[in-house]
Amino acid sequence: MMYWDGGGWAWWMAFMPLLWIALIALAVWAVVRLTHHPAPRDGGTRGGPPPRETPEEILDRRFASGEIDAETYTEARKHLAAHRPRPR
Incomplete structure (x- = not known):
């Protein structure tokens, strides 16, 4: 009789x-996935704050939404044009 394990x-x-x-591959994938920040879709810098709106853009947005x-x-446009900082 043969014994086989x-x-x-x-x-x-x-x-x-x-x-x-x-x-190991799973651990590497998880670290990359958790630390990778995708590029913003609005053209801003990666990982940085979104670009700030100019006063004119804020005014345009408020007018377009019916807020003013x-x-x-x-x-307000005239006031902004009169008080715009001069380039150096």
Whole structure:
């Protein structure tokens, strides 16, 4: 009668290196995935704050949304144009 243990040691000898490779690859993938910051879609710098709106852009947005009326918009535009800093 032959006694055979099923070759379990041979299977583990072949499987263990593959298991360790898979675990290391998973750890590397997780670190890269958690530390990678995608580039912003609005053209800003990666990882930095979004670009600030100019006063004119804020005024345009408020007028377009109906937050201010046409008279207030034109007065504010004139005020901004009169007080715009001069380039050096």
